[in-house]
Structures are given as C-alpha cells and as structure tokens.
Amino acid sequence: MDGNAPDFVAxxxxxxxxxxxxxxxxxxxxxxxxxxxxxxxxxxxxxxVRALAAxxxxxxxxxxxxxxxKLEENCTRNGITxxxxxxxxxxxxxxxxxxxxxxxxxxxxxxxxxxxEMHLNAVLEKNGIEVLESDLGEYIVQLDGTMPSHIIMPAIxxxxxxxxxxxxxxxxxxxxxxxxxxxxxxxxxxxxxxxQAADVGMSGVNAAVAETGTLCLIENEGNGxxxxxxxxxxxxFMGLEKVVENLEDVPPVISLLPRSATGQPITTYVNxxxxxxKDGEKDGPREVHLVILDNGRSSxxxxxxxxxxxxxxxxxxxxxxxxxxxxxxxxxYEAPYPGPIGKILVPQIExxxxxxxMPHACTMCNACVEICPVKIPIVEIMGRLxxxxxxxxxxxxxxxxxxxxxxxxxxxxxxxxxxxxxxxxVATLAMSKLGNAAPSSLPMLKEWTSVRTKPRFAGRTxxxxxxxxxxxxx
Amino acid sequence: xxxxxxxxxxxxxxTRDAHPLIPPASDFAPIEAKQWxxxxxxxxxxxxxxxxxxEFLDATDADWPEVLREFLASEGVGSxxxxxxxxxxxxxxxxxxxASTALIPYDRPLEDLKPRxxxxxxxxxxxxxxxIAETGSLILWPTxxxxxxxxxxxxxxxxxLRTDALYDTFLQAMREQGWAQAMPTNVLLxxxxxxxxxxxxxxxYGVHGPKRLVVLVVHP
Amino acid sequence: MSAIPKPDRVYYFGTCLVDLFFPDAGMAGIELLQSxxxxxxxxxxxxxxxxxxxxxxxxxxxxxxxxAQLDLFPGDDPIVVPSGSCAGMxxxxxxxxxxxxxxxxxxxxxxxxxxxLTQFLVHVLDVRLTDKGEPVRVTWHASCHAQRExxxxxxxxxxxxxxxxxxxxxxKREKECCGFGGTFAVRHPEISAAMVGDKVADIEGTGAxxxxxxxxxxxxxxTGALEAGAKAARGQHIAQFxxxxxxxx
Numbered sequence: 001m002d003g004n005a006p007d008f009v010a011x012x013x014x015x016x017x018x019x020x021x022x023x024x025x026x027x028x029x030x031x032x033x034x035x036x037x038x039x040x041x042x043x044x045x046x047x048x049v050r051a052l053a054a055x056x057x058x059x060x061x062x063x064x065x066x067x068x069x070k071l072e073e074n075c076t077r078n079g080i081t082x083x084x085x086x087x088x089x090x091x092x093x094x095x096x097x098x099x100x101x102x103x104x105x106x107x108x109x110x111x112x113x114x115x116x117e118m119h120l121n122a123v124l125e126k127n128g129i130e131v132l133e134s135d136l137g138e139y140i141v142q143l144d145g146t147m148p149s150h151i152i153m154p155a156i157x158x159x160x161x162x163x164x165x166x167x168x169x170x171x172x173x174x175x176x177x178x179x180x181x182x183x184x185x186x187x188x189x190x191x192x193x194x195x196q197a198a199d200v201g202m203s204g205v206n207a208a209v210a211e212t213g214t215l216c217l218i219e220n221e222g223n224g225x226x227x228x229x230x231x232x233x234x235x236x237f238m239g240l241e242k243v244v245e246n247l248e249d250v251p252p253v254i255s256l257l258p259r260s261a262t263g264q265p266i267t268t269y270v271n272x273x274x275x276x277x278k279d280g281e282k283d284g285p286r287e288v289h290l291v292i293l294d295n296g297r298s299s300x301x302x303x304x305x306x307x308x309x310x311x312x313x314x315x316x317x318x319x320x321x322x323x324x325x326x327x328x329x330x331x332x333y334e335a336p337y338p339g340p341i342g343k344i345l346v347p348q349i350e351x352x353x354x355x356x357x358m359p360h361a362c363t364m365c366n367a368c369v370e371i372c373p374v375k376i377p378i379v380e381i382m383g384r385l386x387x388x389x390x391x392x393x394x395x396x397x398x399x400x401x402x403x404x405x406x407x408x409x410x411x412x413x414x415x416x417x418x419x420x421x422x423x424x425x426v427a428t429l430a431m432s433k434l435g436n437a438a439p440s441s442l443p444m445l446k447e448w449t450s451v452r453t454k455p456r457f458a459g460r461t462x463x464x465x466x467x468x469x470x471x472x473x474x
Numbered sequence: 475x476x477x478x479x480x481x482x483x484x485x486x487x488x489t490r491d492a493h494p495l496i497p498p499a500s501d502f503a504p505i506e507a508k509q510w511x512x513x514x515x516x517x518x519x520x521x522x523x524x525x526x527x528x529e530f531l532d533a534t535d536a537d538w539p540e541v542l543r544e545f546l547a548s549e550g551v552g553s554x555x556x557x558x559x560x561x562x563x564x565x566x567x568x569x570x571x572x573a574s575t576a577l578i579p580y581d582r583p584l585e586d587l588k589p590r591x592x593x594x595x596x597x598x599x600x601x602x603x604x605x606i607a608e609t610g611s612l613i614l615w616p617t618x619x620x621x622x623x624x625x626x627x628x629x630x631x632x633x634x635l636r637t638d639a640l641y642d643t644f645l646q647a648m649r650e651q652g653w654a655q656a657m658p659t660n661v662l663l664x665x666x667x668x669x670x671x672x673x674x675x676x677x678x679y680g681v682h683g684p685k686r687l688v689v690l691v692v693h694p
Numbered sequence: 695m696s697a698i699p700k701p702d703r704v705y706y707f708g709t710c711l712v713d714l715f716f717p718d719a720g721m722a723g724i725e726l727l728q729s730x731x732x733x734x735x736x737x738x739x740x741x742x743x744x745x746x747x748x749x750x751x752x753x754x755x756x757x758x759x760x761x762a763q764l765d766l767f768p769g770d771d772p773i774v775v776p777s778g779s780c781a782g783m784x785x786x787x788x789x790x791x792x793x794x795x796x797x798x799x800x801x802x803x804x805x806x807x808x809x810x811l812t813q814f815l816v817h818v819l820d821v822r823l824t825d826k827g828e829p830v831r832v833t834w835h836a837s838c839h840a841q842r843e844x845x846x847x848x849x850x851x852x853x854x855x856x857x858x859x860x861x862x863x864x865x866k867r868e869k870e871c872c873g874f875g876g877t878f879a880v881r882h883p884e885i886s887a888a889m890v891g892d893k894v895a896d897i898e899g900t901g902a903x904x905x906x907x908x909x910x911x912x913x914x915x916x917t918g919a920l921e922a923g924a925k926a927a928r929g930q931h932i933a934q935f936x937x938x939x940x941x942x943x
Contacts, residue, residue, distance in 0.1 A: 012885055048503070058497035059497040137672035156672075161533065163673055191682060196588060212653075247653055248649070266611055267665070268667070269665075269683065270663035272660065274661075276659070278618070281617075298486055303492075323873070360877075363879075365842070365871035367842070383749065385660065386751035387749075387751040390750075407750075414747060414755065415747065417741075419759050419760065419761070420762070431714055448883070451919055452919045452922050453916075458716070461713045462736075464717070469721070472722060473736065473737055
C-alpha cells in the first residue's frame with residue numbers, strides 16, 4: 001500500500017481491465033451465493049434466526065458501555081489482561097509493549113481485520129519483529145506483498161496457478177504444482193514449524209461474551225487454535241462493538257455467520273477462550289491479553305442512524321452479493337473492509353475527505369440488505385453518508401468534504417424545474433424536441449455512450465399524450 | 475491506558491443516554507424449535523461430519539480400546555498420545571499391546587513435549603462432552619488432565635463419543651450442561667478435520683489442525 | 695402487499711423517465727387500467743418523485759420536488775406507478791424524507807396509497823390476459839427497487855405466463871443489478887458498463903427476442919447496451935409489451 005490517497009475510480013478501472021481477476025471473482029461470488037442460498041432454503045428459519053441475531057446485536061449495542069465494563073471485569077477475573085486503545089497508534093503501542101517485554105522475535109497471527117486497520121504487521125516489521133500470517137489466504141497475500149481482497153477469503157482474487165507460482169518463488173524447495181492439496185500441505189509444513197517456534201500468537205475475536213469473560217473465535221483451518229494455544233503469549237484484538245451480553249447469545253451468531261459467509265453449516269472449529277493456562281494445566285498460553293480498539297467506533301455509535309453499522313458480525317455475505325464488488329474485487333477499495341460494509345464503515349472511520357467516493361460506488365440495489373444476517377440498513381446508511389458528504393450534519397469525520405457549488409446548483413436548478421408544473425412543461429417540451437440533437441461528447445453522455453447508444457427522447461411526452469387522449473386531470 | 479478506557483466509556487455512555495436504543499426482545503424459539511428424535515441424532519451427526527471427511531468407528535464400552543488399537547495398527551500409526559489421568563486414559567493403558575502403536579502419556583507441560591508432539595507423535599486421543607445434531611459437532615472440554623493440544627497438534631485426532639450426550643443444538647448443549655456457570659480455560663466445538671477453501675474455493679483438508687478426525691462412537 | 699377491493703378510480707403517476715423516454719409505455723399502462731373498467735386520472739401537474747436528488751445527498755431539493763406532487767392526489771384512491779424504482783421512492787422513502795416536516799402526515803397518507811403497476815394488475819385487478827400475438831421468447835429483468843423495495847418478484851412473470859404464445863425464459867442472474875443506479879452509471883461508468891455487460895450476456899444466453907422490464911432506468915441502460923452491441927434482443931417496458939400482445943401486434 002503506498003501513501004497516495006485511495007482513488008476508487010482508478011483502482012476499479014484497473015481491476016475491470018484484468019480479465020483473470022474478473023473471471024475469478026465472477027466464479028467465486030456465484031459459487032458463494034449459491035452455497036449460501038442452499039443453507040437458507042427454509043425461509044421461516046432464516047427469518048426467525050435472523051431476527052434473533054439482530055436482536056442479540058442490538059441488545060449488545062444498547063448496553064455497550066455496561067457490557068464492555070462487565071467483559072473487562074470477567075476477563076480480568078479469569079486472568080485475561082484487558083487493554084483499551086482509542087486509536088490504532090495506541091493499539092500498536094500496546095502490542096509493542098507486550099512484545100518487547102517478552103522479547104518476542106516471532107509472532108504468528110490468525111486472521112484479524114482489526115489488525116489490518118492498525119497496519120499492525122508493518123509496525124511490527126519496522127520494529128524488527130517477524131510476523132507471519134497463518135490463515136492460508138492471509139499467508140498467501142502476505143507472501144504476495146498485497147492486502148486481503150475479501151474479509152473471509154483473503155486470496156480470492158488469485159487462482160490456483162497464480163498461487164502455485166507464488167509458492168514456487170517464495171517458499172524454499174517448493175515444486176511448481178497447480179494442485180490445491182499439494183499447496184495446502186506445503187503451507188501446513190512451513191507454518192507448523194512457525195507455530196512451534198513462535199513467541200507470541202495473535203488473533204481477532206468474533207464475539208466476546210461479557211457474562212463469562214469469554215473470547216469466541218471461529219475458523220476452519222486450525223491456525224487460530226494454534227496461535228491461541230501454543231505460543232506462551234496470546235494477544236487478541238477486537239473492535240469495541242464485538243461484545244455480546246450472554247453466552248447464549250453466541251449460538252445465533254454462530255448459526256448465521258458460517259452459513260452466510262461460505263455456505264457451511266458451521267466452521268470446523270468454534271474456539272472459546274476464557275483465560276490463560278491455570279495452575280495444573282499443561283498447555284495454553286501463560287498470558288492472554290485482550291486489546292479493545294475504538295478507532296472511530298464511538299463516534300459511529302453516537303449517531304442513532306449510523307450506529308447500526310456496528311451490528312456487523314463480519315460474515316462477508318454483503319460483498320459476496322454486491323454486483324459492484326463482483327466486478328472489481330476487494331483491492332479496488334484499498335481498504336481493510338471492502339464491499340458494502342466497507343463502503344459504510346471505512347468512510348466513518350477514515351473520513352469523507354479520503355473516502356467520500358465509497359458511498360457512491362453503489363447502485364443501491366439492496367442485494368446486501370436482503371442477505372445481511374443482522375439486518376443492517378446498509379443502503380440507508382449509504383444514503384446518509386452521501387448526505388454527510390455534501391450537507392454535513394456533523395456526524396461523520398470530514399463532513400461536507402465533497403460539497404461542490406456546481407453540483408449544488410445543478411440540483412437547485414433541477415428542483416426548480418420539477419417543483420413548478422409550468423417550468424417542467426417548458427423543459428420537457430424542449431427536451432423532447434431538441435434533446436436528441438445533444439452531442440454524445442457532452443459530460444455524462446460521453447460516459448453513457450461509451451458502451452450504450454444515446455437515450456432517445458420521445459417526440460411527445462406522456463403529459464402530452466394523456467392530454468391529447470382526454471385522460472382526466474382531476 | 476486508563477485514559478483511553480475512561481474517555482471511550484464516557485463517550486459511549488453519554489451518547490447512548492442521549493439516544494437510548496430499545497432493542498427488540500430476543501426470541502430463541504427458532505433455535506429451540508430445532509429438534510430431532512433421539513434415534514435420529516447420531517445418524518445425522520454422522521452424516522454431517524462424514525460430509526466433511528470425518529471418519530467413524532463403532533465400539534462398545536467393553537471393547538473400544540481394542541477397536542482403537544486395531545484401527546491404529548491397520549493404519550500404520552506408530553504413536554498415540556493420551557491423557558493418562560482420565561478414566562478413559564486409564565482404560566486405554568490397561569493391557570495395551572504396544573506392538574504396533576506406542577502409547578505416550580501427556581503427563582508433563584507442553585514445553586517439555588513440544589518437539590515430539592509436533593514432529594513425531596502421529597495421533598492424539600481425547601474424550602468429548604457430547605455432540606450436536608444440528609451442525610454435526612463434537613463438544614471438547616479440555617481439562618488439566620486432558621490438554622488442548624491433544625486435539626490440535628498430532629496429525630490424527632481421535633475423539634471418544636458416548637451416545638448418551640447427544641444434543642439438538644449448541645444452545646441446548648450449553649444450557650443443559652450449564653456452561654455459563656463456569657467456563658473452563660478452553661471449550662471447543664469440532665466438526666471435522668481441518669480444511670480450507672482459500673485456494674480458488676477448492677476444498678483441501680489437513681491445513682493447520684489435524685488432517686484426520688476419527689470419532690470413536692462408544693455404544694453402551 | 696395485501697390486496698384492496700377493486701376501486702372505481704385510480705391516479706396515475708407516470709414518472710419523469712416514462713414521460714421523456716417511454717411515453718407510449720406510460721400510455722399503455724393507463725389503457726390497461728382503463729380496460730379493466732377503471733377511471734384513470736393523470737394530474738397534469740406531476741413531474742418527478744425526487745429520487746435523483748435524494749440519492750445524491752441533496753435531500754432538501756428532493757423534498758421540494760416531492761412536496762410539489764402531494765396535492766395532486768387528493769382523497770383515498772390508489773396511485774399507480776409504472777416503475778418499481780419511483781414507486782419505492784414514494785412508498786418507502788417519502789415518509790423518511792418528510793419526517794418532521796409540517797406536511798408529513800399528508801406525505802405518509804399519499805405514500806401509503808402507492809402501487810407499482812404490475813402489483814396492482816395482479817393483486818387488485820386480477821387481470822386476465824388473452825394473447826393475440828405471434829410466438830415469441832422473452833426474458834424478464836427484475837429491477838432492484840421493484841424487487842427489494844416494493845416486493846415485486848413474481849407478479850410480472852405471472853402476467854407474462856398468462857400469455858399463451860409467449861415463452862418466458864428466466865435469466866441466470868435475474869436478481870442481479872443491471873448497473874444503472876441513477877447517477878452511478880455516469881459516476882462509475884466502467885463498473886456500470888461491466889455490470890450491464892454481464893446482464894446483456896445473460897440475456898443473449900436465454901435466446902430471447904425481447905427483454906421485458908418494469909423500470910425505465912434499467913430499460914434505458916439495457917436497451918442502450920443491447921443496441922450498441924448490435925444484439926438481436928430488444929428491450930421493452932412490460933406495459934407496452936402486454937398492450938401489444940393483447941392487441942395482436
């Protein structure tokens with residue numbers, strides 16, 4: 001990632017020009033959508049469990065400060081050290097303090113989107129600490145020197161051939177074999193040695209239970225268990241919204257997340273951690289740390305409409321169903337969170353100056369809203385962010401960053417025309433007589449006609465035809 | 475720093491109090507409604523788990539150690555690590571014929587076993603605390619006597635499953651077993667051998683967790 | 695949508711895209727309603743539902759335009775709209791747009807009476823159509839707002855299936871957005887082009903001679919792309935298509 005401001009339009013253009021990428025994404029998303037649909041064939045079950053999961057998340061949000069305190073209390077009682085970070089800088093500082101204290105040289109990491117927000121790996125590397133991503137998809141993108149392109153399947157933009165070439169280049173003694181089983185086994189061998197040797201294991205948190213002081217992590221590969229069990233120190237990172245009230249609130253989330261994400265009934269492992277190694281136990285980390293990160297979430301929480309963004313359980317179903325994401329893939333967003341959730345979350349974290357384009361990279365088709373397991377009103381929030389970008393209400397960082405006198409005048413003019421029957425009649429008459437003479441090189445028409453014929457104004461309007469046919473007016 | 479803690483909590487509380495959120499009531503009925511007849515549970519668990527490459531063996535309370543020994547011999551598995559202080563561990567060890575498979579007791583901290591555990595020991599045996607029919611999942615309840623890494627590090631994980639603790643759902647299991655009252659250091663649901671679809675959505679088994687999961691069903 | 699008893703009279707809100715680009719389809723919708731014995735009223739003062747400004751973040755401008763429509767529909771009669779997108783704006787978003795405004799109650803009352811055309815034809819009028827046309831294969835493009843804001847999924851296909859000589863072949867990805875998205879098509883032209891490209895390929899794959907839709911934004915987008923690609927299929931609004939079939943043209 002370079003230091004330049006993200007340019008979604010340019011990045012998406014590049015992605016669209018890559019037929020390999022487009023093909024990979026089309027196939028992958030079609031597959032994931034089909035698998036999810038198969039898991040939710042029973043509409044009544046979907047409605048019921050979804051309502052339950054949404055209520056679980058909303059209840060947690062309604063008591064967020066109290067639950068975070070309770071979580072801290074119970075984690076601490078269990079022997080988990082709880083840290084609070086207002087910013088990603090603070091969170092990175094906390095991580096480094098722990099690593100320096102235990103003289104860590106090698107860190108193994110399970111997948112954590114929060115640590116992507118923190119750019120944690122870059123910080124550790126700058127401090128001379130080797131950090132290895134252990135989730136296979138994350139390991140692949142790390143080898144490739146790129147960012148994940150999907151929150152659940154980080155290497156979804158690559159096919160087997162590309163991965164085989166990558167492994168051949170980057171892994172000692174690797175053969176060039178386009179065979180998923182071989183490549184997986186190779187990664188298993190490389191990472192197994194690292195799990196054994198690592199000083200510190202890091203992870204995210206899928207859900208933190210306030211009632212019992214428990215961290216729940218779900219995964220298929222077992223790398224999360226390795227990272228959270230084998231090294232002597234485990235550091236877990238979570239966004240402050242990830243808390244749930246009771247242990248019983250976990251099953252609804254676990255029921256929906258894997259089915260929504262990858263169309264599996266459940267992940268291979270559901271790992272529930274409630275403390276470090278106790279006296280008499282023979283394994284498990286001696287130290288377990290939980291870092292609770294804000295990074296803009298408390299500001300999101302402050303707005304009654306925008307705080308629904310925080311319901312998210314990070315399943316990724318929204319991006320699987322997004323027709324824009326299907327076309328351009330995750331890298332075009334140049335953000336830790338792509339797709340629909342990315343388009344509403346990232347502008348709120350990073351501000352509308354940097355990310356004002358994201359809420360407009362959307363046709364408001366509502367495919368995401370239809371399948372979100374916790375019923376986030378994604379498109380409504382998208383619309384609200386479009387407002388904040390030009391007519392700020394003070395709720396979002398860099399509100400008004402995309403305000404333009406020219407655009408405001410266009411809409412004023414449009415409103416004046418449409419609010420007055422006379423003006424409307426005059427304007428539509430002019431358009432129907434003269435509109436077709438407009439050259440295709442005009443702004444907007446130019447973009448339109450790059451792949452389409454010009455829209456043709458009819459010679460008479462419906463108002464005209466209705467009047468001519470004597471359709472009553474009142 | 476506690477500065478961050480206080481400023482975060484204060485901000486959350488103030489803004490929430492200005493705009494309280496009234497959540498809808500949580501109705502757990504849709505999950506509670508998921509029920510299977512007693513005799514349907516094991517076949518369902520088996521079907522779901524076999525679909526993701528879990529292997530099943532059947533035995534009785536009397537003969538499971540022998541069934542296990544024969545299985546390991548036929549698979550050429552030379553070593554099995556187990557928890558010697560559990561009832562199951564004691565049963566396993568009594569009269570074990572080590573001709574084809576050596577038994578290794580997990581009787582010291584991980585640090586003292588690490589190289590062997592990672593590099594040479596091929597299989598690990600654990601008990602389980604039951605299984606869940608809805609999703610085809612074993613409940614593993616590691617203890618001081620039966621460490622977590624038994625079911626994680628060796629390439630083959632063998633889990634004993636008694637047929638008298640089969641639950642309909644995760645929710646039911648946690649309620650009936652009273653988990654919220656006292657959570658141990660680690661609880662796990664395991665639903666198959668480790669897998670990934672990260673390489674072009676092609677399912678590949680045996681990633682970082684065990685390559686094989688063998689459920690040894692112990693019938694009364 | 696729960697059905698109401700068949701009224702004697704309905705209002706018709708044509709929508710600005712129909713007005714300018716598909717007036718014949720708009721008229722066909724009126725005639726379909728008239729053929730069922732209804733008096734159709736077309737208030738000449740109507741213009742636009744306000745959606746373009748609303749979606750661009752200029753809500754005050756959208757409100758000004760929406761407000762100008764409110765007094766055109768006095769009483770209780772249903773308001774039929776030949777567009778799922780505009781119907782959705784009026785029905786689902788006007789209550790939000792007018793929230794806290796002095797005329798909120800009026801807006802809510804008007805919004806509650808809005809019907810998308812095919813919804814109205816199926817659920818309220820229970821139309822029976824007789825096909826007098828030649829055999830033809832068609833496919834149906836489900837506009838996003840019709841499906842997801844107005845809940846219109848099966849109604850248009852049910853109407854098409856009534857036509858004896860029409861073979862309806864469904865798209866592989868019927869529910870997927872065509873890439874119009876209002877200003878999206880010009881803000882993100884390449885992505886929009888890629889999306890309509892996938893839709894056109896899907897249409898070609900059905901071998902259909904016509905792609906029928908209830909939304910003019912989608913139609914402008916899809917027909918424009920079909921024509922630019924010199925594809926055999928033609929796009930048509932469902933009202934126009936139904937009219938031609940029942941008249942044998």
